[in-house]
Amino acid sequence: MSISTIDLIRLTFLSLRGNFLRSTLTTLGVFMGVGAVSATLQVRSIGSAVIAKQLEEREAPQARVSAEWDPVSRSQAQLRLEDLEFLRKRMVGWRRIGTSNVIFGISVSYRDRQAQKPEVVGVSEDFLETAGRKLVSGRFFNKADFDKFRPVAVVDELLVENLFQGEDPLQERIYIQSRPYVVVGVVQSKQMFSWRQSQGTALLPIAVYSAITGDRTIGEISIRPKNMEDLVNLGEQAIKLLEQRFPGKKFGSWNNVRDIMEQQETLKMVSRSLLAVGGIALLVGGVGIANITIASVMERTAEIGLRRAIGATQRDIMLQFILEAAVLSILGGTVAIVSVHGITTIVADTFKLPYEFDRQAATFALGSALLVGIGAGFLPAMQASKLDPVKALRSG
Numbered sequence: 001m002s003i004s005t006i007d008l009i010r011l012t013f014l015s016l017r018g019n020f021l022r023s024t025l026t027t028l029g030v031f032m033g034v035g036a037v038s039a040t041l042q043v044r045s046i047g048s049a050v051i052a053k054q055l056e057e058r059e060a061p062q063a064r065v066s067a068e069w070d071p072v073s074r075s076q077a078q079l080r081l082e083d084l085e086f087l088r089k090r091m092v093g094w095r096r097i098g099t100s101n102v103i104f105g106i107s108v109s110y111r112d113r114q115a116q117k118p119e120v121v122g123v124s125e126d127f128l129e130t131a132g133r134k135l136v137s138g139r140f141f142n143k144a145d146f147d148k149f150r151p152v153a154v155v156d157e158l159l160v161e162n163l164f165q166g167e168d169p170l171q172e173r174i175y176i177q178s179r180p181y182v183v184v185g186v187v188q189s190k191q192m193f194s195w196r197q198s199q200g201t202a203l204l205p206i207a208v209y210s211a212i213t214g215d216r217t218i219g220e221i222s223i224r225p226k227n228m229e230d231l232v233n234l235g236e237q238a239i240k241l242l243e244q245r246f247p248g249k250k251f252g253s254w255n256n257v258r259d260i261m262e263q264q265e266t267l268k269m270v271s272r273s274l275l276a277v278g279g280i281a282l283l284v285g286g287v288g289i290a291n292i293t294i295a296s297v298m299e300r301t302a303e304i305g306l307r308r309a310i311g312a313t314q315r316d317i318m319l320q321f322i323l324e325a326a327v328l329s330i331l332g333g334t335v336a337i338v339s340v341h342g343i344t345t346i347v348a349d350t351f352k353l354p355y356e357f358d359r360q361a362a363t364f365a366l367g368s369a370l371l372v373g374i375g376a377g378f379l380p381a382m383q384a385s386k387l388d389p390v391k392a393l394r395s396g
Contacts, residue, residue, distance in 0.1 A: 033372070115200050
């Protein structure tokens with residue numbers, strides 16, 4: 001006659017309570033293993049959130065290509081807008097190709113207010129898509145603005161805040177280096193350079209920029225990839241094509257998220273290392289569960305024989321020992337997850353880090369503990385279930 005589920009659970013807890021010290025030490029082993037795994041997953045989650053925030057604050061990932069100065073000929077290739085079309089027709093894997101020329105140290109004013117160290121940028125028609133900036137209000141430059149050299153400007157939210165102080169900037173006139181421009185749109189504020197914090201940006205059609213500077217060349221070509229992994233490859237593609245177009249000239253490539261990509265790679269390496277340590281700690285906890293199960297089988301041989309003699313099946317015996325291992329795993333794992341969550345919350349609040357409880361990570365950590373615990377207790381439980389009842393009773 002098989003034992004009822006309720007009685008099986010009751011016997012399991014009575015057995016664990018009867019060996020309280022051994023059960024506690026085994027649970028502690030599981031706690032340490034799950035704690036290490038859970039902490040690693042939380043570190044990776046926070047690191048990923050920090051990197052995602054940095055990417056959000058910066059312009060979209062772009063490979064940027066520019067001509068290099070040749071010290072021998074004392075010259076460099078003169079890139080122009082036609083070179084953008086040249087690359088569009090020959091490159092693969094790109095999403096948008098555009099250009100921008102930045103002027104530093106230019107004054108931007110509205111009425112009696114003046115912006116502090118703004119960036120004035122001449123941009124091509126594809127700038128918004130290339131830079132990954134969204135239009136907040138108004139419109140972006142159209143073809144007529146470029147063809148007719150219209151004195152129009154698009155400003156970012158930070159410049160609006162600094163110059164207009166709550167007023168609607170659309171159709172208002174600002175002065176860039178004492179020249180008037182009508183504001184036709186507002187775009188998101190994004191960090192253009194990793195090494196420089198923007199104080200506000202005013203965009204001009206690159207045709208207008210060329211007209212006021214007398215320079216038709218472009219400083220660099222920006223290439224936004226379809227996939228971030230193709231950044232380096234796109235830069236290399238562009239260099240090869242441009243060196244064919246400009247024989248004897250040299251070109252260089254860099255990308256605007258190199259530092260973030262390096263952080264991402266470091267995070268992956270650290271996470272893998274910590275996860276390996278956590279896995280080892282979890283296996284140590286599994287060894288502890290296997291040891292306690294084996295010791296328990298040896299100590300309770302007579303009890304197993306008696307229970308078999310009065311009707312307990314092999315399945316009942318096996319389930320009890322497996323259930324004991326599962327209870328220790330769940331208990332140690334749950335306490336570890338709660339503890340790690342509490343500590344992580346305190347650290348995140350202290351250092352202003354983005355943190356949310358990751359249910360998937362917690363489920364993975366607890367599931368790993370349960371799998372290791374049941375796996376470690378399975379063989380001893382099977383051994384206990386196959387004991388001969390008569391020999392077991394004699395051993396008592």
